[in-house]
Amino acid sequence: MTSLSVGLLVYSLLSSDTAIAAKATRIYPVVAEQDAKLPYICYRRADFDRNYAKGPGQGADAVSVEILCYASNYKESIELAELVRGCLDHMQATYTDSENNRSLVARSIDIVGAEEGWADDAYAQSLVFTVRVNNV
Numbered sequence: 001m002t003s004l005s006v007g008l009l010v011y012s013l014l015s016s017d018t019a020i021a022a023k024a025t026r027i028y029p030v031v032a033e034q035d036a037k038l039p040y041i042c043y044r045r046a047d048f049d050r051n052y053a054k055g056p057g058q059g060a061d062a063v064s065v066e067i068l069c070y071a072s073n074y075k076e077s078i079e080l081a082e083l084v085r086g087c088l089d090h091m092q093a094t095y096t097d098s099e100n101n102r103s104l105v106a107r108s109i110d111i112v113g114a115e116e117g118w119a120d121d122a123y124a125q126s127l128v129f130t131v132r133v134n135n136v
Helices: 003-016 018-023 074-088
Strands: 027-029 040-050 060-071 091-097 102-119 122-134
Touching: 003 018, 003 027, 003 040, 003 060, 003 074, 003 091, 003 102, 003 122, 018 074, 060 074, 060 102, 074 102, 074 122
Parallel strands: 027 040
Antiparallel strands: 040 060, 060 122, 091 102, 102 122
């Protein structure tokens, strides 16, 4: 599995977090349904940087993942963003696709940016994480 599958790892982490599950109605990849019920999370792979290593080892890909937390009020959007940060920031994780006997290892997940705004009649908190994945 390559770093192009990082969204599967992010979804696995977010959906298995009990505090996030209690707060968010759904977690959507890339785009939410038009009639999505607030509060919800939407995530996407936003950028990709292939890092090569000289000598032994294969380096690591650095994948930017944007996670948007939408809520009907500002405080709730912040609370959801804090839960997402607590779930992902400074983490190492492995996603396993047991059906196909493949896995993806994130050496590190770190928050590198945040922004807030208003979109689709909701408050939005945008969090950007860099996920470092070993090259295969």
